[in-house]
Amino acid sequence: MHTPIDSSSGVNDAPDSDVIHEDRLWHDNGWTCRVIKNEDDEGWAVAMTKDGEAEPALVGPWTMGRDKKNPKPLDVSAFNTLVKTASEVLRRHEQQLHAQLHKQVWIDTANDRISVTLDIVPDEDDPHAVLAAENAAGDSLAKVRVAPTFKLSVRSASDWIESGYAKPR
Incomplete structure (x- = not known):
């Protein structure tokens, strides 16, 4: 189901063939969010993948819905929070990689x-x-x-x- 949302949400509201807003799958603003069955237990997980990347930047637990069987549907607030968190994870990873590859000392x-x-x-x-x-x-x-x-x-x-x-x- 493609559902454009209003601009006050912070998510692109222009119709775009790449935008997907479904209960378990969102693709917007360069990110794909998937709610997936957690293979290790009976719960659910969410995976955030940046466009062009093969592996998710963030994987974490996801909330159960009211029926205690199915996952809570994705919404704009959750998606925006997950984008922010996944972006911070990538930024920290880039900073760590830079620190490993770049060293500096000062000599007087x-x-x-x-x-x-x-x-x-x-x-x-x-x-x-x-x-x-x-x-x-x-x-x-x-x-x-x-x-x-x-x-x-x-x-x-x-x-x-x-x-x-x-x-x-």
């Missing part, structure tokens, strides 16, 4: 404060990392390709600076 030298960064490129065919240095003004001092296993620390960054930015072994 006699003349300047130098930022040394390590950016890991997790390419399947050619994994590597880029070690880079900038001065406090943001001017690039050096950039070199290193192994993705290179360990950036204050010590390794200091050694690199002291070597005149020679490629680390």
Whole structure:
């Protein structure tokens, strides 16, 4: 059943062939929400999948309806809350991945404060990392390709600076 809803709800109210608003399936604003039977017990679960993604960003328990057998139907409020929660999960995942792939240390030298960064490129065919240095003004001092296993620390960054930015072994 396709049910456009009013714009005060926060969900797109324009007729759109991609918009679906059914009791157990909603597709709107780039997200698909499915209420599914929980295989582990007698309850229900909800899965939120962002358009273009193969796996759900969020899976969680879903409320039983009044008959205590069937799930509560999806509605605009529940859908909007689930979109917000799933978006936050994706944002935290992206932040965690960025933190794993990007490291930075600051080194104070006699003349300047130098930022040394390590950016890991997790390419399947050619994994590597880029070690880079900038001065406090943001001017690039050096950039070199290193192994993705290179360990950036204050010590390794200091050694690199002291070597005149020679490629680390």
